[in-house]
Amino acid sequence: MDKEQDKKAYAHAEKAYMHGTMFPYIKVGMQKVNLTPTVNIVNGEKVATPNAPVYIYDTSGPFSDPDIEIDLKKGLPRMRESWITGRGDVEQLPSITSEYGKMRRDDKSLNHLRFEHIALPYRAKAGKAITQMAYAKAGIVTPEMEYVAIRENMNCKELGIETHITPEFVRDEIAAGRAVLPANINHPESEPMIIGRNFLVKINTNIGNSATTSSIDEEVEKAVWSCKWGGDTLMDLSTGANIHETREWIIRNCPVPVGTVPIYQALEKVNGKVEDLSWEIYKDTLIEQCEQGVDYFTIHAGIRRQNVHLADKRLCGIVSRGGSIMSKWCLMHDKESFLYEHFNDICDILAQYDVAISLGDGLRPGCIQDANDEAQFAELDTMGELVLRAWDKNVQAFIEGPGHVPLHKIKENMERQISHCHNAPFYTLGPLVTDIAPGYDHITSAIGAAQIGWLGTAMLCYVTPKEHLGLPNKEDVRVGVITYKIAAHAADLAKGHPGAQIRDNALSKARYEFRWRDQFHLSLDPDRALEYFNEGRHTDGEYCTMCGPNFCAMKLSRDLKNVEGKE
């Protein structure tokens, strides 16, 4: 990684920490943007009025802290480990327990690929309910819950803004299933965050190699990169060789929750033969990944044998990889899906590690024509049934959603999800509001994402400009993340999240006062803003080459005050 480049990228802000009250050892990292003062001319003299610093929600973890030395080979500090062990309800296993994990561990030919400092996994002690949901239902506020309360409120405390987001509120939302705090006990490097419609809208980024592209290095670099720009969770969708080892590297260096789609790896294990998939292989894969520290699994258990044919009428059939795999399995065996059949078993496993379930929408529409059809909604109904079963086992759960949906059909998606899935958080891919712009699908989907986020979707899965065309490179990841930060923030403003508008106001004030650097430092992508500004060969002073001095509205507008002063 280019360390100089990374340092420069964080230079606009300083790392600051806010501390817990219930749990004073909690340190919530923020980006603190210090601003220059506003300078006015009063009676011919310059008078400077300070501008309060702005705290920005920070997903970059230790990577933006100059006091923490980063060594990817050792992984990030295990911040949450003492919180987890301190509760006394988990035990460290003497060995990993998945067959596949053991096989990879014992394969000496993989030594050169392996992350060296693998810790032994934790698991719930027999009979203990150790998920955040279990604690919440028992009335317990965990450090994780206070952490997210502090994190969500950002500038509120400093500026005296009222907020409903207390640690107890966080607890109650998790207990009710309206929010998920993904926190595998085997991913103590992860900084707690929350997914729920009464919180900031989150974004997920996807990384992952396919058969022939990318190396482990590249994937880890992309993971760090996406956290730097603002990804709240990270899905590793790798499907190539060495996904077990790649995943270890990513989790050990990832400050945000990591999600996967275990059926992808299961399919690799049977050499791509869908018919050879079985519950046993899948189960072993779940355990393997639970013990590595994956925080949530996308599980396409909503696909039922009886509903597969509903996609026949479609223009684009089934466009979810997991959905098409499970549909094919059901048809080839003429049986109910083993994910549906074994859903209770799945929950029993996940509850032991506090891994959350993201119910995958295998029948999501892949084009405008197929939006809101019978296949999609039949699956949503099944997911509503499954989410109750997950909650019964104290497993945190959320629901994945489309896809491709025109603007006027988005609302029905959200309303139906809320009612049929009992307020479980919704996690959508866009949706794309038109099919006609390959190469720009970060934009077609951000339009839908902002809309559905405003209506209540808790997390948005990002889309890069390469969607439908190829795998994203680093620049695509950056553009995808920023685009989705825009959609999420637009939704936060529209929902009236406490303090969300502080950053907009600070930036706009800087703009109006020609404090260019402050404007850039407050923006989602300071480097890009500065780059474009510099291209313009701007003159200094209270206007720029965009309009020239005679036509700068803001300059004229500020002059008005002087005109009025004369009256």
Next chain:
Amino acid sequence: MDKEQDKKAYAHAEKAYMHGTMFPYIKVGMQKVNLTPTVNIVNGEKVATPNAPVYIYDTSGPFSDPDIEIDLKKGLPRMRESWITGRGDVEQLPSITSEYGKMRRDDKSLNHLRFEHIALPYRAKAGKAITQMAYAKAGIVTPEMEYVAIRENMNCKELGIETHITPEFVRDEIAAGRAVLPANINHPESEPMIIGRNFLVKINTNIGNSATTSSIDEEVEKAVWSCKWGGDTLMDLSTGANIHETREWIIRNCPVPVGTVPIYQALEKVNGKVEDLSWEIYKDTLIEQCEQGVDYFTIHAGIRRQNVHLADKRLCGIVSRGGSIMSKWCLMHDKESFLYEHFNDICDILAQYDVAISLGDGLRPGCIQDANDEAQFAELDTMGELVLRAWDKNVQAFIEGPGHVPLHKIKENMERQISHCHNAPFYTLGPLVTDIAPGYDHITSAIGAAQIGWLGTAMLCYVTPKEHLGLPNKEDVRVGVITYKIAAHAADLAKGHPGAQIRDNALSKARYEFRWRDQFHLSLDPDRALEYFNEGRHTDGEYCTMCGPNFCAMKLSRDLKNVEGKE
């Protein structure tokens, strides 16, 4: 201009013309995308089923017709001239009539800058009402009206889709003021198009040099470029030297309606001294530009002396250039704005050339904090009064709107505009739904634009990635136009415009059937899609390197049909 590059850009489609019925000499240019057949294996043999060609709305005019030789020095064919003169109600003047125009004409030092083939201007004969609105009110269907009816319906006739858009419907919408057909009789090169909420949502692109940047060549090139990508109208916002000559070159080579903000040029004429602006200078500027062929003027007549102070409370004051100029003028002279005072005179001039008025929103909000405030809505109320006065004089008119508005406040803007401005078309700049993303404001604004377009806004003014930071280059213009085509099309789909979804369906079918080239040819930016696809080093066949053969959902989904066939 790079002719080879331009030819390549159009290669994915062929120019096709649809002919008029009422006026058989009408030829409406379209982009016709021919598709390859769908190939299925039936009983072991390949069976090809043809796919109907898709017609795409085309703003590129003669530039995409290989049979028309383009010579920028001569300008485009004057297609509408015979339609205009054929009505017998206009006369060609013996000379231009503006003082400034004459001065520039007689200045020999400008000879090297001048467009050579300037025609003498047309003007209404005394007592004749020659605007499209006047004809519409009189029950007359003009060739311009049939032209737009054909243009709006695109594929409907070929595919037997019912449509409400007949020439008579176009006429009635114009008569009611719900739609504007900008068509200066001195811009006969322009292809008729319509702006109204019962039609396709349109997009405007801005070009224009400022004091020190860009040459005439560059501006003409940008104009042609923006039409190529899909700009429906073009605003020339030039403020530097030689704007008179630059404008002539642009209009003579522009196949879409051209708009300007005459106060910019008026201010140049008084060397940037706002206090020296006067009705006489402004009036001469209007006539100068009417006779050159500008199709619509942004006029900030909604700013009233009594309302200027309403912007004092704002975070960002006044961010419209025209708005800040007129506000300053009002304050310096402590008088009502001459634009408001002389509004009837303005309409009398414009009616003689059929120039439309775009009532500029000088008090539009420039940040989230200032959205929907008293200043903004006071101006909107004034615009509602002015639009009735314009219609009384048979002048077509529409209303400009914001700006910066969070998602949840967009609806109020649209509803208030419709009710207070008597259904006149709304023409908005975005709105941007957050302030925090300089460098990505094409995206922050496309989110708002799609939303307000769906709710009824008739035309969207594009925003490029350089907004707030610098002047756009060609690539920025391209990205801005495509982004706004996305927003406009998303709105068309949501509004259910007849046939809008045909292109989405054709593209998605091509995608599902791995007809990659067809997919690209149907997309908004075929070159970009192909470029990204090629970066991926794709293998041929029914999958790509994105997912590899084992994980391609579409391949699996298509395989399902075979599985089911076996049952």
